[in-house]
Amino acid sequence: MSTAKQRKRKEHRILFFALALVIVIPALVMILRLTSSSPLYPVGESYYNLHLVRFLGQNPSLATDPIQRSVYEPNPYHYLLTFLYTLLPVEAVSLFLPIVLGLACALLLFKLLKLIKVKPNYAAYSIVILSVTPVFIALSTGLYTAAFTMLLSLLATVLILDKKMLSQVFGALSLIILALTSLTGFILTIGIILFLSLALKKVKKTLRTLVFSLIISIIISIPLTLLTNYTPRILGFHSFAFRNVFSILNAEYGFSVFLLILFLIGFIVLWINDKDKVRKLFHLPVLLLVVLSFFNTVARVYASFIITFYCVVAIIYFYKRRWHLKIVRQGTLLLILCSLLFSSLNQINLLIDAQPDKDMLDALLFLRPAGSGDVLTLEENGFLVEFYSYQRVLLDSNSFLNQEYPQMKDDVQALFMVTRLNDAEPLLTKQDVRYILITPYMKEELWESREQGLWFLVKHSESFDKIYKEAEIEIWKYLGVPELEG
DSSP: OOHHHHHHHHHHHHHHHHHHHHHHHHHHHHHHHHHTTOOSSOSSHHHHHHHHHHHHTTOTTOOBOTTTOOBOOOOHHHHHHHHHHHHSOHHHHHHHHHHHHHHHHHHHHHHHHHHTTOOHHHHHHHHHHHHTSHHHHHHTTSOOHHHHHHHHHHHHHHHHTSSOHHHHHHHHHHHHHHHHHOHHHHHHHHHHHHHHHHHHTOHHHHHHHHHHHHHHHHHHHHHHHHHSSOOOOOOOBOOOOHHHHBGGGTOTTOBOHHHHHHHHHHHHHHHHHOOOHHHHGGGHHHHHHHHHHTTBHHHHHHHHHHHHHHHHHHHHHHHHSOOSSHHHHHHHHHHHHHHHHHHHHHHHHHHHHOSOOHHHHHHHHHHGGGOSOEEEOOGGGHHHHHHHHOOOBSOOTTGGGSTTHHHHHHHHHHHHHOOOHHHHHHHHHHTTEEEEEEOHHHHHHTTTTSSOHHHHHHHTOTTEEEEEEETTEEEEEEOSSOOOOO
16 A cells, blocks of 8 residues: 555544544533533523524514514524424424534634645644644534534635635625624634735635625614614623633633643744744734633634644644654643643533533422512523523623613622611612522632522522522512512
């Protein structure tokens, strides 16, 4: 067998192994959640998207969230989910769609790396690294808009960099859909395509496609803005905080500290070894994107895909480097392997143990027929409460879009810390709070496992009635407002 065929076969084996990991790891997370009697998805955006699918199936021209009573802004991902849940069995879509999206993203990344002339074995190893990154594992185990955004972005980039006219047309279409799904992702994708087309010397043809996509996107967004509640926004920005950035601190889309170190090593290796001064400059935008990702969640998703190549460069550098002692080389490679394993296992464990569990599900189902009224709980529990209990929450993870959000957040924080009924009643009445959901996490994080703040107040005031307590989850009803109808 020729050397070329052997190399090709080896590349195919690596790619097959990588794609197997892409499928098996998310599937394992979801299966383990199901076997522990927990709902399929961890707490978060998945429940908001499922919540909207329920109502979009009945009314495709939905203008207002029927439960939260907030304005609904159309999103192509929600309509895709609604179509799939209408067409296919609910269980099949819920289980396989996140994995299919992840697999498609992995294949497109592999195609893109080969398109920009990365060695096929480096491209295949990049997919192996991708499969164990915390962001990818998270995106492949839930119904996240970021996963659909990444799919459209990769698809648009691969097609637009292709020489064929038909590919350019479908690439432009993908960009237009991306603009309506995530304006932040759309802007990042345009920047990436321009950067890669400059590196590949395809600027002229690419520029025409990008200008066409931009014009069509603007033309479509104007009537959408006028006729619906669609509002173009650049979202995802936040202040820098370690808990927002690193997966070990349970960030929603978090970096692995070890993978970031590997990225920096790979970046330095490429920078030093590349003798072409012009080509060196093409690595700088990647570094800028990683820096931006500390302040933007969408950029962090993009960066998590891009740094995989640099991580591979770092690992191969350690593998090929001449070591004075073979045991040092073996120890370094073993450390890398263990660190990758720890990074993926940490994320898997976080997702398996994440709320909701069976106890939380039982509490929320109990709340469903309890009567109408706003629920006070942690902001990150909002989507979960809305989906299972059909009750409106005071704050959820989309509340920051409301003009009243700063004042409402201040009121909620004040309520959590209040110990006197005279101080609590004006805030409870102002925000129309009827139910208070207290979880074990709230007891530990807000009140340090001691009866203080609102937890102390509800236990020692006749204005509150405990209507549920199981597994340290408590639901209290505030009796100080008139009964609501409905």
